[in-house]
Amino acid sequence: MNNSFKAEVFQNQYVPQGAGEIHAIMTVTSAEGVGAATSMLQGGRLFGIICDISGSMEGGKIIAAKNAMVQLIDMLPSDCAFFVVTGQAVGNTLCPMMLATPDAKARAIAAVKQVKAGGSTCISTWLKAALEQFRLAPNAMRQALLLTDGQNEGNDEEPLKAALKQCEGAFQCDCRGVGTDWKVEELRRIAAILLGTTDIIAQPNLMEADFKRILAKALGKSVGDVSLRLWTPAGSQILFCKQVSPEIVDLTGRMRQVGPQVREYPTGAWGKNETRDYHFCIKVKPGAVGDEVLAGRASLVYTLDRVENKGAEARILAIWTDDEAKSAKIDRVVAHYTGQADLADSIQQGLDARARGDLDQATALLGKAVRVAHASGNEATEKLLRNVVDVQNAETGTVRLRANVAKEDEMALNTRSTKTTRVTRG
Amino acid sequence: MAAFHACPKGHQSSESDFCSECGAKIQGAPAAAANGQLNAASANCPDCGAPAPTDGSIFCEICGYNFRTGARGQIPMQTDTPPPPEPTPVAAAPPDAAPSPEPVPPAPVEIELTVTIDPSLREPNSPEPPADSIPQTIAVDKSVALIGRRSETRAIFPEIALDLDTAVSHRHAILSRSADGSVTLRDIGSANGTRLNNRDLPPMTDVAIHDGDQVTLGHWTRIIVKAKS
Numbered sequence: 001m002n003n004s005f006k007a008e009v010f011q012n013q014y015v016p017q018g019a020g021e022i023h024a025i026m027t028v029t030s031a032e033g034v035g036a037a038t039s040m041l042q043g044g045r046l047f048g049i050i051c052d053i054s055g056s057m058e059g060g061k062i063i064a065a066k067n068a069m070v071q072l073i074d075m076l077p078s079d080c081a082f083f084v085v086t087g088q089a090v091g092n093t094l095c096p097m098m099l100a101t102p103d104a105k106a107r108a109i110a111a112v113k114q115v116k117a118g119g120s121t122c123i124s125t126w127l128k129a130a131l132e133q134f135r136l137a138p139n140a141m142r143q144a145l146l147l148t149d150g151q152n153e154g155n156d157e158e159p160l161k162a163a164l165k166q167c168e169g170a171f172q173c174d175c176r177g178v179g180t181d182w183k184v185e186e187l188r189r190i191a192a193i194l195l196g197t198t199d200i201i202a203q204p205n206l207m208e209a210d211f212k213r214i215l216a217k218a219l220g221k222s223v224g225d226v227s228l229r230l231w232t233p234a235g236s237q238i239l240f241c242k243q244v245s246p247e248i249v250d251l252t253g254r255m256r257q258v259g260p261q262v263r264e265y266p267t268g269a270w271g272k273n274e275t276r277d278y279h280f281c282i283k284v285k286p287g288a289v290g291d292e293v294l295a296g297r298a299s300l301v302y303t304l305d306r307v308e309n310k311g312a313e314a315r316i317l318a319i320w321t322d323d324e325a326k327s328a329k330i331d332r333v334v335a336h337y338t339g340q341a342d343l344a345d346s347i348q349q350g351l352d353a354r355a356r357g358d359l360d361q362a363t364a365l366l367g368k369a370v371r372v373a374h375a376s377g378n379e380a381t382e383k384l385l386r387n388v389v390d391v392q393n394a395e396t397g398t399v400r401l402r403a404n405v406a407k408e409d410e411m412a413l414n415t416r417s418t419k420t421t422r423v424t425r426g
Numbered sequence: 427m428a429a430f431h432a433c434p435k436g437h438q439s440s441e442s443d444f445c446s447e448c449g450a451k452i453q454g455a456p457a458a459a460a461n462g463q464l465n466a467a468s469a470n471c472p473d474c475g476a477p478a479p480t481d482g483s484i485f486c487e488i489c490g491y492n493f494r495t496g497a498r499g500q501i502p503m504q505t506d507t508p509p510p511p512e513p514t515p516v517a518a519a520p521p522d523a524a525p526s527p528e529p530v531p532p533a534p535v536e537i538e539l540t541v542t543i544d545p546s547l548r549e550p551n552s553p554e555p556p557a558d559s560i561p562q563t564i565a566v567d568k569s570v571a572l573i574g575r576r577s578e579t580r581a582i583f584p585e586i587a588l589d590l591d592t593a594v595s596h597r598h599a600i601l602s603r604s605a606d607g608s609v610t611l612r613d614i615g616s617a618n619g620t621r622l623n624n625r626d627l628p629p630m631t632d633v634a635i636h637d638g639d640q641v642t643l644g645h646w647t648r649i650i651v652k653a654k655s
Binding site for chain 1: 441443444445446447448449450451568569570572578579580581582597600602612614630
């Protein structure tokens, strides 16, 4: 099964004398055949629905959420298990884990239809209720969807941290915020730890389509709990390890030491023909001119039928040279993703400055973001930026802040700021 | 495969290409395929016995044997040698030989650059230089320093950043110190050129510079070199 993943490395291998910081982008693609063997899914699939039914959901939102849940349950294939947790001040397991047979689906749909909104928001308890269900099927492909519309109760801060720690690695979860009363940073933090995506559903009527997309993506996953393994030479240091495409996820802090020189980072489940890019920055001991050293050996590992599989080995090299023409060059792909990370930072800090009332700073940062988005061909982000600023010249990043910005436009820009474009090859 | 591979630094490596301890390249290892997967098929060069390249290359890494035509290889090529500088300055870095000895640590020469704006250098079409700027002094402590203009999108962060002067190229010139302590300047193909003591520098050529030299570039930037040994 070594052909399940393919890797490619982009870097400038030439390092100037005395330096030791190596940057490299690794592109990983899962092959057509990944998961073709059904044995990969011997543990089955378990999909969890975690839905906010606090008082603020009342009205159009709860109606839309109930409809979307009914549709979702209806769509589940019969070999997939599912459960539903509804969230208020405590998480309530509305339907415990069961296989999606027509009978079970009908019972779950009936239960969902009875749901009434009320109470407060305490996300830690919802996650714990979901965790209990996921613990029943440790070998399954474990994925969930969390929907909320409001910010979490202030006193849930510590319990949420503890709950996330328990849930880390136990399941993956995509997070969605409906309306504009939720906090982007809060959901992003949950989704980051649970290796999921974050997005805004501005209007309740868009919920159904979005839920369907999430389920389709979850059902497309064919190999779970894949880790990125990185070997580095003795005495070196990993300065960072980030997923940079399709969106930026900093994995540096998620490192698990598996040997004296080997570390692993979680990447979650993979579907067929999926491509992701990772950016490594490794500091090695500077060598003498002419030395050639392996600065990193990266591969993807996953367990299948209790056998560890390893694929997509990629090598990151360092060759010391005194020829500046070689070492001063920055690889195009590395430069592109350095720019995209900078773009995300500029947007987040720019919106922050705008919220604080520091308009000069906000104009400068968002202007820079427009310039970078334009130059790198990140059209989706540029379009979202145009909802927040009037662009006078995209090339130079000359912008004016808009006086009236819809809250949902600002939140959409914030949540999607980490989405990157891939560099145009060739 | 219990056999260990001997690393040039004396470690026992469990990997055959690069040492599993320190990452040093193992002699006779297959060509460094930085990309893609390992090829399971391994063959040896019929000419010199080195393992055949696994990265799809048709030449033997060691002797240059052509696997496709069977043509005999030549002397191993030095790919890392920089193009020889034309008018060789007194002490340019020697082209690196294959088993390069430990380089002598550079003699402690202190280089200080004073960056000034000199409106008299201005061309008729140049923009007005900023009137309120004061000379900047930059101590060059690295053995190699890039002179240029910062670009965040292109991730260019020069040691000597002349951001105010838009006629300076992002990657304009390089100041480097060779092992014996001499300092050279090389224009790396800048758009508007570099002048040393009022004479144009040929691009991509190392030129020795000394205490008191003046480098002018861009619209109106003048750099005065101060070297103390």
